[in-house]
Amino acid sequence: MSYPSTLDAQGLRNWATRAVGELSHRRDEINALNVFPVPDSDTGSNMTHTMEAAVEELNNGGDVADALALGAVRGARGNSGMVLSQVLRGVAESTVDSVIDGGVFARSLQQAVELVDRAITEPVEGTVITVLRAAAEAAENAAARPSATLHGIVSAAITAARTALEHTPSQLPALREAGVVDAGGAGLVILLESLLAEIEGTAGHTGLSEPEAVTELEVIFFFEGDIEALQAFLTPLGDSLVIARATEHSANVHIHSQQAGTVIETAFGAGKVTNLRLEVLPAYADPAAKKPVSRRVFAAAPPGPITNLLESAGVTVVSPDAPITAEEEDIVLATGLSTDTGAGRVVPAQSLAAALAAISVYEPDNSNTGAVVAAMRDAAKSMRVAYPSQETPQSIIATCRDLLAEGGEQVTILSALDLDEEEISQHLHVDVMALEVPDIATEIGVE
Incomplete structure (x- = not known):
């Protein structure tokens, strides 16, 4: 099969957006691997946030590769996010006009290794650094062959990265004792796999490529402009549309859509868009077969703007001492509650700001309450x-x-x-x- 010999600026943008969806989709899986250097279960979240920051920087225009690198470096969280940002910086320093061919890709990984070596004073083997180094070496060797292609070089880097990842437990006792591979290394492999998928033009993530399946993207962003007009534009483009107003002319917007590109273009055309986040939602065979989710969200908040904002997002606001009859599938934002929360799933939020962060990622149409709660807890914890x-x-x-x-x-x-x-x-x-x-x-x- 014939594959493109280069990726242009649009292809690079697509790779970054695809990587956000993949990392977000597998965030919990990566978090579960996180036992080194601290078992704080946030590597998947950190890498997802770093790529989201990279993609959001594209909103400011300019060279695509430079924007991705700048956004990733500014938004990098944790060691894994920092390493990921240096990969994008390596791309920016190796390409001209955001065009990637096999040679540029190989140089990008080598440059990333050098950048990471300078940034980390005491690198530890068996981590994402080891996986990155293996991928860079394989890419360099593949690029030296006379018949080298972008597809072949990226494939060689992924094969080497996967092998290095499998060997990380033999290099780090903490991984071996937990029976897991390195979390950051797993995230890096996903980043490289996203690039290969973009080159091959394949579907998003494993298990969602069946012809009859329908894949939706969750699109979340902060909007400033004519909210009424935006709502009219977006309503026909998807479902689960939630517009949580901050003021009469600004709001946090959430929508599930099979036309995410059109949603984003429409929003940018209607006003100012910031804090853009994308996530690939689980596929379903028949849109008409989706069952409504019977679930409530409770929170305590003072009367006024906070209550109005929460209620506009579908939250049932109660006074701190009011009894709550939450059932097993219900969610309770624990913001100053002094009463029993019933059988509901509790999202700890030590502040109103943390509660707002949690509700900004709430997925009212997602029937997997466990996944919804995990994302909300992560958002509250990150605030x-x-x-x-x-x-x-x-x-x-x-x-x-x-x-x-x-x-x-x-x-x-x-x-x-x-x-x-x-x-x-x-x-x-x-x-x-x-x-x-x-x-x-x-x-x-x-x-």
Whole structure:
């Protein structure tokens, strides 16, 4: 079979978007492997977030390879995310006009190895670094052959990466004792497999390529503009459309669609889009066969904007001491509740900002409640929260800067003060959502 000898800028963009879907789809699987260096079960989440940050940077225009590298480096989380960002940086430094051929790909991996070696002072064998080095060496050897092709070089790199991944338990006692391979290495293999799938033009992830299956993408983004017009545009393009308003002209948007490209183009044409995230949803054979999900989400929140925002996303808001009759499939956002939560699945949220982060990834149409809860818990856990020492705009901005020193791409501020979110955004150079909530001590979340 004949495959393209190069990938152009659009192909590179497609690879990155495909990788987001693959990593997101297998996030829980990668998280479960995470036992080294700390068993904190976040490697899959970190790598997914890093690729999401890379794809979001494409919104700012410019060279595709440079934008992906910049977004990944800025948004990198954890060691695994950092290594992934250096792979994209290697691509950016090896390509011209975002075009990748076999030679460019091989040089990209070699460059990534050099970048990672400089970034990590004490590299440990049996980790993602080992897998990356094996892939780079195999790609270099394959590229040296007279008949080398992009497809052949990428295939050789994947074969070597898979072999290196299988051997990681023999190199790290922590992996051997747990009976798992390295989580970061597994994520890197998925990234490379996504590239091969883009070259071959195959379907998203294993098990979803049956001809009769229908694959949907979950599209989530923050929108600023004419919300009524956007809703009219998006309604015919999918289902599970949720528009959670922050103000009259800004909202968090969630939709499931088989026309994700059209959804994204429509949104960009209608206003400003930020914090874009994509996730491949499980396939189903017949759209008409989908069964409605009978599930409720409960949360405690003060009256006003927070309650309005949660209710617009389908949440049942209760007072902190109100009894909850949650059933097994129901979800309870534990935000200051002082009563029994019943039999519901609890999503710990130590702050209102964390609760908003959790509800932003809620999938009302996903019947797998366990997967939904896992994603919401991950989002709540990822939200870093702080409280300014004084209730003044200056103190709030200073606290935001302290939080952003550890990274972040969006700031949520809940305050009794009437804050100018555009002015704060200009100070911080990130997206800011500020909600005026009466009688509340200012709470700042960064994600």
